[in-house]
Structure formats: C-alpha cells, structure tokens
Amino acid sequence: MNDSAEDHAAPAPGSLRPGGRTARTRAAVRDAVLTGLSEHGYPALTVEYVAEHSGVHKTTLYRRWGSVEGLLADALDLAGEDAWAPPDTGSLSGDLRALAHEVVEAFGDPATGAAPTAFVGAAFQSPRAAEALHAFYAERFRRCEDVVIRAVARGEAPPGTDAGTVVRAVSAPLFLRLFVTREPIDGAIADQAAQAVLAAVEAGSFVPA
The missing domain is CATH 1.10.357.10 (Tetracycline Repressor, domain 2)
Incomplete structure (x- = not known):
C-alpha cells in the first residue's frame, strides 16, 4: 500500500x-x-x-x-458507468415484471442487498451521498424508459405515455416496503407491482392530461 x-x-x-x-x-x-x-x-x-x-x-x-x-x-x-440495459422480453408485461424482479434480486436477499441498502441509508445522512444516489437512479430510470418507448411503438401503450413515470411506478411499491414499512418483498409482490402498473398503462393513466 x-x-x-x-x-x-x-x-x-x-x-x-x-x-x-x-x-x-x-x-x-x-x-x-x-x-x-x-x-x-x-x-x-x-x-x-x-x-x-x-x-x-x-x-x-x-x-x-x-x-x-x-x-x-x-x-x-x-x-452508473456500467453497461446495464433494461430487459427486452418482447412485451411490456414481461419487461415490467423483469424490472420488478430485478429489484427483488438486488434487495430481497439480506446478503446481496446489504450494500445497496446501505447506500440508500447513507443518503439520509450525507448530502453528497444523496446527490450521488439521485444521479445513479436518474440514469437507471432514463435507460428503463426504452421499455415504454418500445411498448408504445408496438401498440401496447397509448401514445404520449409518460415513460419516466411508468418505470418509477414499478419499483415504487417495492421500495416503500423495503425502506418505509420494512416489509419483505418477493417474486409475488414484484408480479403484483408490475401487473398494477401494466393495467394503469393500458387504461391511459400515465398519459398527461
């Protein structure tokens, strides 16, 4: 050294x-x-x-x-400089499910989730860490917008659907359980979150008025 x-x-x-x-x-x-x-x-x-x-x-x-x-x-x-790309399963339903399951894989297991959970905790104690965490997830969500853009092109989502809001909505209930209510998350919860967002997308709920 x-x-x-x-x-x-x-x-x-x-x-x-x-x-x-x-x-x-x-x-x-x-x-x-x-x-x-x-x-x-x-x-x-x-x-x-x-x-x-x-x-x-x-x-x-x-x-x-x-x-x-x-x-x-x-x-x-x-x-944030890695080559990670969002899933491309061929359907919006599959992509949203895959995104939700990635959250479970990253945070659901106490062993693998310790470091990312600590990053989130550090953001509450350090303004610089909070800024870095914000930038990291802003970039992740920006990449995820392709999931919705492809869905609109395939006719699975209405034109004008707010891609950024959709991809955030998938992980939001999972992060709520992880960091606010301290409840466990698993594959079933991930599927439920993805299905709820899919239904809202199909109903046009993510098209700005």
Whole structure:
C-alpha cells in the first residue's frame, strides 16, 4: 500500500482510459467500499478500512476522494458507468415484471442487498451521498424508459405515455416496503407491482392530461 510517484501525479477518478491504472484503482476502492458497507454499514465505514481492503494508501484516498462521502459518491458514479440495459422480453408485461424482479434480486436477499441498502441509508445522512444516489437512479430510470418507448411503438401503450413515470411506478411499491414499512418483498409482490402498473398503462393513466 505504498504511495508511488504515479499516485501523487494521478488525476481525478475516471479521467484516464478505462483500462489504465486509475480505472483499476477505482475498481479496487469501489469493491472495498461495497465490502465495508455490507459488513459494517455506512456509519462505521472509514477511510482506513477502505485503504486496508483496497491496497490503496490512505493518503492517496484522502487526496483523490477527500472523505468517506467522496468514496461513497464515486462508488455510485462508477456503478452508473456500467453497461446495464433494461430487459427486452418482447412485451411490456414481461419487461415490467423483469424490472420488478430485478429489484427483488438486488434487495430481497439480506446478503446481496446489504450494500445497496446501505447506500440508500447513507443518503439520509450525507448530502453528497444523496446527490450521488439521485444521479445513479436518474440514469437507471432514463435507460428503463426504452421499455415504454418500445411498448408504445408496438401498440401496447397509448401514445404520449409518460415513460419516466411508468418505470418509477414499478419499483415504487417495492421500495416503500423495503425502506418505509420494512416489509419483505418477493417474486409475488414484484408480479403484483408490475401487473398494477401494466393495467394503469393500458387504461391511459400515465398519459398527461
């Protein structure tokens, strides 16, 4: 975990080509942040922990990321740079169900859901984390709009259907159960959420007046 001349001269995260040392450093730091969130939660996450588990010296972490908030925000930024694409099952019904099931897969299992749940919890304690979480989900929902755009083109949804509102409506009841009422979610709940949104779409409820 020794600082090198390259570390001292390194630009901000993400400013080098994807295959360069900066990208590898960001990935190692991101993995350490996720591990720390899963094991200890946001309040107990420290720069020292990330340094120990990433192999990046803590002085480098402070210089590049500034704080735990900076580490958390960049981990979310890096996650948002992936190649994830929404499902394309050939029908609006199938796509909405698949989107709902992705929420269950990401958050439903306590082991796999620990890190993303901690990210959400951190947003209530850190303005910078909240901003990063907002940007992450704004991008995710923007990509998901293709599901509705394709449905309109196939005649499964009325022209003018608000794509952004539709894709948010699918996950909204699931997030309510996860983070507000603290109820479990499963495949049946996911199917119910998707079916309710599908019925509303077909009724024209998502076409602005």
